[in-house]
Each structure stands twice: as structure tokens, then as C-alpha cells.
Amino acid sequence: MSKYPIILKTSFFLTFLSAISLSFGQKSIDTVALSDLQRHLSVIASDAMEGRETGTPGIEKAAVYLETEFKRLGLSPGNGKKYRQEYRTPEENLKACNIVAQIEGSIFPNEYVVVSAHYDHLGVYNGVIYNGADDDGSGTAALLAMAEALMRLKKLGKGPQRSVVFIAFSGEEKGLWGSSYFSDHPTIPLEKVSCDINIDMIGRIDPDRRTADTNHYVFIVGQSRLSSETQRILRALNDNTQRLTLDEKFDHKKDPNRIYYRSDHYNFAKKGVPVVFFYDGMLGGDYHEPTDDIELIDWEVYHKRTNFILDFTMSLANRETLLKRDLAE
Numbered sequence: 001m002s003k004y005p006i007i008l009k010t011s012f013f014l015t016f017l018s019a020i021s022l023s024f025g026q027k028s029i030d031t032v033a034l035s036d037l038q039r040h041l042s043v044i045a046s047d048a049m050e051g052r053e054t055g056t057p058g059i060e061k062a063a064v065y066l067e068t069e070f071k072r073l074g075l076s077p078g079n080g081k082k083y084r085q086e087y088r089t090p091e092e093n094l095k096a097c098n099i100v101a102q103i104e105g106s107i108f109p110n111e112y113v114v115v116s117a118h119y120d121h122l123g124v125y126n127g128v129i130y131n132g133a134d135d136d137g138s139g140t141a142a143l144l145a146m147a148e149a150l151m152r153l154k155k156l157g158k159g160p161q162r163s164v165v166f167i168a169f170s171g172e173e174k175g176l177w178g179s180s181y182f183s184d185h186p187t188i189p190l191e192k193v194s195c196d197i198n199i200d201m202i203g204r205i206d207p208d209r210r211t212a213d214t215n216h217y218v219f220i221v222g223q224s225r226l227s228s229e230t231q232r233i234l235r236a237l238n239d240n241t242q243r244l245t246l247d248e249k250f251d252h253k254k255d256p257n258r259i260y261y262r263s264d265h266y267n268f269a270k271k272g273v274p275v276v277f278f279y280d281g282m283l284g285g286d287y288h289e290p291t292d293d294i295e296l297i298d299w300e301v302y303h304k305r306t307n308f309i310l311d312f313t314m315s316l317a318n319r320e321t322l323l324k325r326d327l328a329e
């Protein structure tokens with residue numbers, strides 16, 4: 001997740017320096033393999049990726065990994081013949097890219113559910129690599145594991161009825177650059193997007209939550225805005241599947257952390273596309289620290305959250321209509 005609630009022009013390094021700061025339900029689809037999450041995250045959050053800072057050779061390795069995996073799984077390139085959507089960064093005019101891959105819907109191929117996560121992080125500072133295992137290696141690995149699960153379902157004839165578009169954004173940590181570019185140059189018509197389901201940090205348990213009666217929680221944000229249907233669908237689905245504690249406090253319009261404005265979903269919401277943001281609530285502790293490493297991931301909760309996001313993706317892909325756009329922001 002970005003430190004920036006809105007797109008700022010401030011020098012990255014200046015702000016960087018100053019801000020250091022279950023049980024499975026019977027009806028769940030439950031097809032994300034834990035081993036897939038582990039395999040992908042161990043690559044994405046490895047030192048070899050050099051912290052994945054936008055515009056560096058490290059993030060290029062991550063981009064190649066994403067392209068290779070989407071191709072291996074059989075997803076279609078989402079930008080014409082390419083998985084890459086290239087753009088130049090606003091500040092240093094460096095080359096950067098989003099990675100877009102899609103699975104064609106069986107009944108409504110020209111309607112879409114977007115699942116997004118950012119694959120960039122903070123890079124290397126003073127010789128220390130910031131691996132960003134939770135932020136947002138967890139979301140990036142979830143995209144790949146979900147894509148693999150959906151392709152398995154598709155081969156069984158149970159694939160999504162609407163097209164599902166996976167987007168790995170770059171430039172998020174710098175100020176939501178990749179999603180800003182995408183929302184101005186979309187590869188699919190935004191009016192045909194039911195929802196952007198954005199995942200940014202879902203692999204950890206916030207230490208503040210450890211005193212609660214369950215660690216099986218996830219924060220959801222955006223569900224009460226733009227569409228009157230989203231919140232009801234999420235709650236009912238959760239009751240019938242993963243039974244997570246859905247914590248909605250960051251969705252409050254007066255949330256002082258302004259989480260709604262701080263990750264890539266906001267660039268979809270700005271264009272009127274309903275959004276739901278999934279998040280583990282980490283703001284202190286290892287957030288934006290070099291200690292955000294794979295060893296601190298809680299695999300059981302991460303797996304459960306990813307399965308819930310897959311269930312939600314399928315429920316939007318398979319319902320009769322796109323989400324209504326009947327609320328103001």
C-alpha cells in the first residue's frame with residue numbers, strides 16, 4: 001500500500017525517509033492451493049527481485065516472472081498481443097509497465113471483473129533490500145494462485161461466466177502511477193467492469209488484532225460506495241463460505257487513515273467503477289520496513305483470505321448482472 005492518500009509530486013526518498021514508520025465452510029469453492037501461494041511468494045519476495053522498485057532492473061525480473069506464469073497457465077494477454085501495458089513514469093521518465101492477463105468468460109465475454117494487486121515495492125536503500133513480502137508480494141502471489149485456480153475450474157467446465165482480468169500494477173508505492181495510467185488508458189471498457197477487486201497486503205495478522213477472539217479477519221474497504229449491492233453480496237457470501245470477520249472500520253467516510261484513497265482501487269472508483277479493497281490492516285510494525293519478509297506471513301489466514309477473494313470474484317463473474325452503479329461516492 002502506498003503512503004500517499006492521493007497522487008503527490010513529493011520526492012519519493014524525502015517522504016520515504018520521514019515516514020518510517022478457521023474453519024472452512026462447506027460451500028466454499030476453496031480451490032486456491034496453499035502451495036501455489038508459497039511458491040509464487042518465495043520468488044516475488046526474494047532478494048533476487050531487489051525490492052521491485054519501479055523503473056529498476058529488480059522490478060523487470062518480477063514483470064518477466066508474471067508474464068511467464070500467466071502464459072504458462074494459459075491466460076490471454078490483456079493488452080492486444082502483449083501482457084505488458086507500458087508507460088513512462090511521471091517523475092523520472094523511466095520505462096514502467098503493468099501486466100494484464102485475462103480469462104474469457106463463457107457467457108458474458110465482453111463484461112469483466114477486474115482483480116488487481118501491485119507488484120512494485122520500495123527497492124534497495126542504504127544497501128538494504130526491502131522485499132515487501134506482505135506489501136504487496138502477498139497480493140501479487142494471490143493473483144497468480146487465483147489465476148491458476150480459475151484455469152483449473154475452466155478446464156472442468158466451471159470457469160467464470162464473465163471475463164476475469166488480472167492486473168499487476170507498478171508504480172503504486174510512488175503514488176498509484178500504474179493504476180492511474182490504466183484508468184486513463186483502459187484495455188477494456190470501464191463501463192463494462194462490474195467491480196475492481198483490489199488486493200494490497202493480505203498476508204499478515206496486525207499485532208493489534210491478536211487480542212481479538214479470532215485472527216481470521218480481513219478489512220474490506222469501498223463496499224458501501226458506488227453500488228448498493230456490493231456490501232450485501234460480500235456479507236452473504238462470507239456467511240456461506242469462509243466466515244471471516246469482515247472488519248469494515250476503514251470503510252468509514254471519516255476514516256483518518258484515508259485507506260480508501262491509498263491503493264490502486266481508488267483510480268477505478270474515481271471513474272465510477274465499484275471497488276472492494278482487501279487488506280490486513282498493517283500500518284505500523286513492519287509496514288514499509290526491510291523486515292517485511294516472507295517469514296512473517298501467516299499462511300493459514302493468507303490462504304483463507306485468498307479463497308474468500310476467489311469466491312467473491314466468482315460470485316460477481318457468475319451473477320446475472322453487473323453491479324448496479326446507484327450510489328454517489
Ligand SMILES: [Zn+2]
Nearest residue numbers: 001002135173
Ligand atoms: Zn506500500
